[in-house]
Structure formats: structure tokens, C-alpha cells
Amino acid sequence: MLENILYILYGYGSAIALGLKYTVIITVTSYSIGIALGLFIALLRVYGSRLPRALLTVFVEIIRGTPMMVQLFFVYYALPELGILLDPVTASIIAIAINSAVYQSEYIRASISAIPYSQFESALSIGLTKFKIVWIVILPQAIRVAIPALVNEAIYLFKYSSIAYFVTAPELMYIGKSIGSKTFLYMEVYIILAFIYIIISILLTELAKIIERRHTVPSFIGSKV
Amino acid sequence: MESNILVVENLWKFYGREVILKNINFTVKRGETKVIIGPSGAGKSTLLRCINLLVRPDRGRIILDGDVITERRDVHNIRSQIGFVFQHFNLFNHLTAIDNVLLGLIKVKKLPREEAMRRAKEALLSVGITEELWRKYPAQLSGGQQQRVAIARAIAMDPKIILFDEPTSALDPELIWEVLNVMEKLSRNGMTMIVVTHELGFAIKVAHEVMFMDGGTIIERGPPNQILLNPKGERIKRFMDRMWYLYSLNRSSKVA
Ligand SMILES: Nc1ncnc2c1ncn2[C@@H]1O[C@H](COP(=O)(O)OP(=O)(O)OP(=O)(O)O)[C@@H](O)[C@H]1O
Numbered sequence: 001m002l003e004n005i006l007y008i009l010y011g012y013g014s015a016i017a018l019g020l021k022y023t024v025i026i027t028v029t030s031y032s033i034g035i036a037l038g039l040f041i042a043l044l045r046v047y048g049s050r051l052p053r054a055l056l057t058v059f060v061e062i063i064r065g066t067p068m069m070v071q072l073f074f075v076y077y078a079l080p081e082l083g084i085l086l087d088p089v090t091a092s093i094i095a096i097a098i099n100s101a102v103y104q105s106e107y108i109r110a111s112i113s114a115i116p117y118s119q120f121e122s123a124l125s126i127g128l129t130k131f132k133i134v135w136i137v138i139l140p141q142a143i144r145v146a147i148p149a150l151v152n153e154a155i156y157l158f159k160y161s162s163i164a165y166f167v168t169a170p171e172l173m174y175i176g177k178s179i180g181s182k183t184f185l186y187m188e189v190y191i192i193l194a195f196i197y198i199i200i201s202i203l204l205t206e207l208a209k210i211i212e213r214r215h216t217v218p219s220f221i222g223s224k225v
Numbered sequence: 226m227e228s229n230i231l232v233v234e235n236l237w238k239f240y241g242r243e244v245i246l247k248n249i250n251f252t253v254k255r256g257e258t259k260v261i262i263g264p265s266g267a268g269k270s271t272l273l274r275c276i277n278l279l280v281r282p283d284r285g286r287i288i289l290d291g292d293v294i295t296e297r298r299d300v301h302n303i304r305s306q307i308g309f310v311f312q313h314f315n316l317f318n319h320l321t322a323i324d325n326v327l328l329g330l331i332k333v334k335k336l337p338r339e340e341a342m343r344r345a346k347e348a349l350l351s352v353g354i355t356e357e358l359w360r361k362y363p364a365q366l367s368g369g370q371q372q373r374v375a376i377a378r379a380i381a382m383d384p385k386i387i388l389f390d391e392p393t394s395a396l397d398p399e400l401i402w403e404v405l406n407v408m409e410k411l412s413r414n415g416m417t418m419i420v421v422t423h424e425l426g427f428a429i430k431v432a433h434e435v436m437f438m439d440g441g442t443i444i445e446r447g448p449p450n451q452i453l454l455n456p457k458g459e460r461i462k463r464f465m466d467r468m469w470y471l472y473s474l475n476r477s478s479k480v481a
């Protein structure tokens with residue numbers, strides 16, 4: 001078994017590394033787009049006018065109510081019918097980013113509403129405009145509240161980027177499957193993959209703790225009504 | 226006209242069909258300290274919120290230093306000229322004491338950092354918040370310290386008037402004094418202030434005029450001794466009797 005594992009690492013190490021590279025690219029890109037878009041959706045849903053609010057509510061419910069796989073297949077297989085042809089990696093990034101944006105928007109929205117209105121009001125009273133209040137008083141507090149959920153989302157995406165396998169994006173799972181079918185050492189291949197996923201998840205968790213510690217403010221929530 | 230920094234004319238406020246403020250009229254002179262007392266629900270907070278336009282009055286005019294602010298659209302400019310001190314302090318929870326004071330100076334007044342720093346320090350020292358507390362977060366400060374930082378935040382903006390909405394009623398008794406003391410000093414130094422409070426000692430000692438509000442109107446006004454000790458109307462008499470009763474209970478419990 002150990003021999004086989006070493007054999008795979010030796011013979012297919014560079015292929016696995018390439019797979020990992022695509023997994024990381026898909027995860028990082030879709031997460032970044034997701035958080036930016038999620039922030040935008042959250043802000044519009046909290047502070048926007050009625051129409052965008054209603055439209056976004058419908059959008060969020062549609063995405064949350066359907067499996068990520070359906071969204072991915074829609075982007076990869078259905079959009080070409082409208083003349084939008086995407087390569088597997090791009091299609092995966094788009095589908096995962098939209099899905100993640102919706103969830104991240106919910107985390108951010110919840111944390112915005114956890115900030116008491118009195119914070120907004122006291123910012124108004126010193127003469128700040130609404131726009132500035134959101135950026136320099138509300139969001140810095142809300143994001144701190146949201147950090148644990150946002151970090152979880154990153155770990156989740158790292159694992160579930162493997163869904164890109166189904167549209168043949170050459171990420172870890174896809175590479176693993178093809179090594180497996182060449183060598184018939186499925187057990188060993190998937191042990192290696194599991195190991196990689198676990199190590200990176202642990203690293204992300206530790207990174208999260210560091211970020212949280214950096215930005216911690218002595219019990220800043222709950223201290224005031 | 227010159228000596229009046231604030232004129233409130235014919236002010237009305239409704240929430241739905243309910244009248245909250247009914248034809249409020251008064252003026253505040255430069256350097257004057259006015260105390261407002263009255264039972265819960267009288268409309269005291271609403272009145273203060275109307276003055277700095279946190280709440281839009283439905284009718285009437287408010288004139289600040291010759292400027293009809295109820296007709297202005299750049300509300301935030303007006304608000305930067307009016308200090309507001311809240312019952313629950315409302316410091317920005319993610320910022321240290323000094324950053325709380327700096328925020329308005331830098332983001333609203335657009336002062337260069339050094340100048341802002343100088344003013345923030347000056348304001349904090351004037352309310353007795355010394356250097357070792359400047360880098361503390363609100364949650365690390367006592368209520369009295371938080372409220373003094375909030376007062377410093379207001380003072381630093383160099384406002385034309387400061388509005389206090391029950392600034393000591395969320396504080397433990399032994400912390401009330403330090404805040405009232407700062408306010409008294411502020412008043413003596415010529416700051417114009419409107420203070421909603423039930424601290425009778427402060428009102429007697431510091432106020433130039435006391436207004437008694439009930440049911441959305443000003444029922445009686447006059448020098449503190451007259452309003453607090455010899456009020457005319459039945460309603461205010463009853464209210465003051467109760468207030469003095471509580472006040473003396475407070476005094477004797479502190480002595481005991
Ligand atoms: N946003 C609001 N919507 C509806 N009614 C309101 C609102 N704010 C205040 N009121 C009502 O207006 C009346 C006056 O409220 P206000 O807070 O001004 O009273 P107050 O004199 O400050 O009382 P307290 O001593 O309890 O602080 C109350 O009856 C209150 O219920």
C-alpha cells in the first residue's frame with residue numbers, strides 16, 4: 001500500500017500538483033468573486049430601494065433552493081444554447097462564485113443586522129453621510145461578526161470545488177479519477193486526495209484563527225444596546 | 226436676534242396620527258444651558274432628535290445661528306455643527322477611545338491627521354480621559370468613562386450647541402457624578418447646551434432655564450428654582466414632588 005502510494009506520488013506527482021493548482025484557482029477565484037458580489041448583494045438588500053431588494057430576494061431564493069450541481073450544469077451545458085460557450089474551468093468558477101455569493105451575502109446581511117441601529121444613529125449625529133457610515137462604521141463591525149462564517153465558506157468551497165469534476169475541469173478529483181483508471185490503484189489515489197484536502201482545510205482553519213485574532217476587538221458586540 | 230443661537234418655532238411632529246410634539250417654541254442663547262424635564266413619553270427625546278434632524282419635524286422651523294436648518298438639504302453638514310450625547314453613549318464599538326474622537330475630525334471635518342490628533346487629545350483631556358485610556362476600546366471602559374469619551378467626541382467637533390439626552394440615566398450612581406461634573410465645567414466655559422435630565426442637583430446648580438414638558442408641549446418654563454421648587458401647575462407639582470422624593474431617597478441612601 002505504502003509502496004503504491006509512493007509509486008503514484010513519484011509517477012503522477014506533477015499531475016496531482018497541476019490538479020491541486022486548478023482546485024486552488026477555482027476556489028480562490030470563485031471565493032473572491034463570491035465575497036465581492038456577496039457584499040454587493042447584502043448592501044443592496046439592506047440599504048437598497050424596493051425594486052432591487054425584491055429582485056435580489058428572488059435571486060437569492062432561487063440559488064439557495066437549487067443544488068449547486070444544477071447551477072453548474074446550467075452554466076456549462078445550457079448556456080451554450082444561448083451562444084455562451086465556456087471552458088470547464090471558467091464555467092465552474094462562474095457557477096461556484098454565484099452560488100457562494102448568495103451564501104456569503106446572507107452571512108454579511110445577518111451580521112449587518114446584528115449591529116445595533118444606535119451605531120448608525122451616533123454616526124449620523126457627528127455628520128457622516130449614509131454612505132460613509134456604512135463603510136467606516138457598520139461594515140468594519142459587521143465583517144468582524146461574519147468572519148467565522150466567511151472562513152467556513154472558504155473551507156467549504158475548497159472541498160466542494162471538486163464538483164467541477166462533473167464538467168471535466170482538470171482539478172484534483174478529475175486528475176485523481178484519471179490516475180485511478182490508468183493504474184487501478186483507486187484506494188491509494190483517493191487516500192492521497194483525502195490527505196491533501198484535510199491538510200489544506202486544517203491550514204485554512206489555522207489561518208482563520210490568525211485573522212480572527214488580529215481583528216478582534218474586546219467584546220465589541222453585546223456591550224451596548 | 227444675534228444672541229440667540231437656536232430658535233425653535235412652531236414645531237410639530239406626528240407619528241402616524243399621534244401628536245408627539247405640539248407647537249413647540251423656545252430660543253436658546255449663546256452660552257446658555259437649558260434643562261428639559263418631564264415624564265416618560267413627553268417627547269423630550271423626539272424634540273432633541275428634531276433639532277439635529279435625526280427626526281424630521283412635520284411642521285415648524287428650526288434656526289441654528291441664523292440658518293434655517295429645517296429647509297436645508299445637506300443635513301449631514303448641519304449635524305456636524307450640533308453635538309449629540311446619547312443615553313447609552315453609543316461609542317463606535319470597533320474603535321479605540323481616541324479613534325472615536327478622531328473619526329469625525331478626519332472624515333467629516335477633513336482635518337489633517339496631526340491637527341485632528343491635537344484636537345482629539347485636547348478634548349479627551351478636558352473630560353478627564355488621560356493618556357492611558359486613549360487606546361482602550363469602549364468595552365474596556367467604565368460607563369462613566371465611555372460617556373466622557375462620547376462628550377469629548379462631541380466637543381472636538383467644535384459644535385454650536387450640544388444636546389444631551391439623559392446622559393447619566395444608564396450609569397451606576399457612583400459614576401453619575403464624574404459625567405455631571407464634566408458637563409458643569411463645559412457649561413461654565415460657555416458651551417451652549419440643552420440637557421434632558423432628571424438630575425435635579427445639576428439642574429438647580431447649572432441650568433439657566435428649565436423647561437417642563439408633558440404630552441408633547443412645554444407646560445412651564447423659568448429659572449430652575451422656580452420650576453423645580455415652586456412650580457405653578459398641578460401636573461408639574463405632582464411630578465416634582467415625586468422627583469424630589471426619589472432624589473432625597475437617593476441622597477440618604479448614599480449617606481447611609
Ligand atoms: N419612531 C417612533 N415611532 C412611533 N412612535 C414613537 C417613535 N419614537 C417615539 N415615539 C412615541 O413618541 C412619544 C414620545 O417619545 P419620546 O421618546 O420623545 O419621549 P421621552 O420624553 O424622551 O420619554 P423617555 O423619558 O421615556 O425617554 C412616545 O409616546 C413614543 O412612544
Ligand SMILES: [Mg+2]
Pocket residue numbers: 269270271390
Ligand atoms: Mg427619551
